[in-house]
Amino acid sequence: MNSSSIFKKFRNVGYTLPESLAELADNSITHNAKNIWIYMYWADDAGRDSFVMVVDDGDGMDEKTLLEKALTLPKEDHIDQGDHDLSMFGIGLKTGSFQHCTSITAVTKKNNILTKRTLNFNKITNEMPSCMEHRFIQSHLKNFEKQESGTVIVWSDLDNISRLRASERPGNFYTDYDNARLHFKLTYHKYLLENNINIFFGGSEEVNKTKAFDPFYKNDNETIKLENVEISFQNGGKTILKPWIIPQDTQIEKLGHNKNDLQGLYFFRKKRLIHSRGWFGIGEKNTEKYWSSTDKFNRLRIEIELPEQDPKDWMSSFSKNKIAIPDYAINKLRKHLNQIRKDYLEKIDEMKGDQNVPISEESQKKKDLIKMINSTNLTKEKIAMIEASLKDKK
Amino acid sequence: MNNNEKILKLLLLMAFSDKVYMEEEKEFIKSVSKKLDVTDEKLKNLINEIEKTSDITKLCRETAREIQNTEDKDKTIKLLSEMMTADKMVHGKEIFALQVIAEEWEMYLE
Numbered sequence: 001m002n003s004s005s006i007f008k009k010f011r012n013v014g015y016t017l018p019e020s021l022a023e024l025a026d027n028s029i030t031h032n033a034k035n036i037w038i039y040m041y042w043a044d045d046a047g048r049d050s051f052v053m054v055v056d057d058g059d060g061m062d063e064k065t066l067l068e069k070a071l072t073l074p075k076e077d078h079i080d081q082g083d084h085d086l087s088m089f090g091i092g093l094k095t096g097s098f099q100h101c102t103s104i105t106a107v108t109k110k111n112n113i114l115t116k117r118t119l120n121f122n123k124i125t126n127e128m129p130s131c132m133e134h135r136f137i138q139s140h141l142k143n144f145e146k147q148e149s150g151t152v153i154v155w156s157d158l159d160n161i162s163r164l165r166a167s168e169r170p171g172n173f174y175t176d177y178d179n180a181r182l183h184f185k186l187t188y189h190k191y192l193l194e195n196n197i198n199i200f201f202g203g204s205e206e207v208n209k210t211k212a213f214d215p216f217y218k219n220d221n222e223t224i225k226l227e228n229v230e231i232s233f234q235n236g237g238k239t240i241l242k243p244w245i246i247p248q249d250t251q252i253e254k255l256g257h258n259k260n261d262l263q264g265l266y267f268f269r270k271k272r273l274i275h276s277r278g279w280f281g282i283g284e285k286n287t288e289k290y291w292s293s294t295d296k297f298n299r300l301r302i303e304i305e306l307p308e309q310d311p312k313d314w315m316s317s318f319s320k321n322k323i324a325i326p327d328y329a330i331n332k333l334r335k336h337l338n339q340i341r342k343d344y345l346e347k348i349d350e351m352k353g354d355q356n357v358p359i360s361e362e363s364q365k366k367k368d369l370i371k372m373i374n375s376t377n378l379t380k381e382k383i384a385m386i387e388a389s390l391k392d393k394k
Numbered sequence: 395m396n397n398n399e400k401i402l403k404l405l406l407l408m409a410f411s412d413k414v415y416m417e418e419e420k421e422f423i424k425s426v427s428k429k430l431d432v433t434d435e436k437l438k439n440l441i442n443e444i445e446k447t448s449d450i451t452k453l454c455r456e457t458a459r460e461i462q463n464t465e466d467k468d469k470t471i472k473l474l475s476e477m478m479t480a481d482k483m484v485h486g487k488e489i490f491a492l493q494v495i496a497e498e499w500e501m502y503l504e
Contacts, residue, residue: 044455202493
């Protein structure tokens with residue numbers, strides 16, 4: 001079976017649009033991009049001439065790499081190239097993209113040589129799809145050609161996106177932008193917090209930049225760090241559990257999930273978040289009782305770095321976005337997570353005790369205000385209370 | 395069609411982009427049409443055209459493309475923003491019109 005037939009068969013691996021875009025962003029980061037620009041252009045309600053374009057200012061590729069690695073099935077297993085290398089299977093560009101479109105065009109620049117190719121299911125070709133003549137793409141390509149190096153990926157013939165769209169939905173990509181932005185805000189938050197990369201959606205202005213957000217609130221005075229736990233597994237792999245008790249009064253987090261849903265495990269590979277939220281089917285030993293995401297543990301978030309050794313053991317598919325904890329790790333993880341959850345409850349009880357000690361009137365007002373602001377529907381009475389409280393402060 | 399009518403058409407397209415023409419939008423459009431000197435009859439014709447169109451996105455792009463004058467572009471953005479903030483909420487459909495316009499007028503491009 002040739003690689004194009006394989007790509008066709010792997011069209012429905014289960015990538016969401018944000019996850020597929022993240023595959024492209026992973027490639028950009030792996031190739032040292034500092035900036036990634038993501039555009040979605042919806043030309044008409046049917047989406048016939050629509051396209052998605054991702055531009056970066058990374059190292060770019062020479063023709064050989066483009067033809068023998070990027071646009072085909074790699075002949076050899078991927079060898080990890082170090083901290084910045086987010087690739088795992090070497091097929092993310094193709095499988096992620098073909099989930100949504102039938103044509104991938106790559107324009108890449110390295111050592112002042114510009115190479116362009118399109119991968120359809122059938123073949124790699126020099127012929128460019130008609131959307132490459134669109135003034136929107138042309139305008140970006142002109143700017144791109146001035147860059148020292150980098151890569152542009154264009155998805156065209158977005159057949160699956162068009163087919164699966166709800167007919168009553170407004171004819172645009174806005175919600176997709178929004179979902180992708182949320183996904184990227186969490187997935188790449190470590191890069192964004194450390195200013196390693198800028199990720200732009202729909203333009204290159206400040207307003208288009210994905211804002212940094214730390215789901216562990218590490219720099220917040222009210223965050224509590226529980227002790228790290230190092231675990232070794234039977235295959236020689238190691239990991240560290242890093243538990244955080246986040247502040248009680250967080251603002252609305254705008255991550256598309258409520259606080260209960262955001263509790264639990266956050267699996268990272270290097271600095272990239274792979275899969276997060278919830279307890280991944282872990283529960284009490286020898287019972288069918290799985291830990292659920294209730295109020296009780298909604299301030300507990302735990303970082304877990306995938307072991308350097310055999311990280312693929314933890315992947316449920318090559319989509320690189322879903323964790324399936326291997327059997328050999330479950331018992332050890334359960335044991336240590338049980339202890340962390342106990343420590344967490346003790347700490348919370350301790351803090352509740354502290355809260356019985358009267359706090360200053362100003363602190364109480366501040367807490368009340370935050371609670372009110374966080375509630376979605378402010379009643380007239382609550383608004384009046386806020387106004388009165390603000391007057392008091394003056 | 396003069397530019398004021400095109401501006402009004404863009405506002406209507408924003409209002410119709412979710413296929414629901416809300417009461418507050420009707421009032422806003424009515425008051426803007428007076429300011430822009432667009433007659434009731436012309437307004438009615440525009441609404442008819444938009445109701446009949448099978449492709450809101452395409453029509454929105456074509457209309458935006460027809461507005462070339464910077465002053466008119468500014469006027470359109472100002473009115474779209476006013477319409478967006480009329481109910482103190484920003485809806486996806488409103489962002490839609492702004493996004494399309496930003497792309498057509500290359501407001502995002504370097």
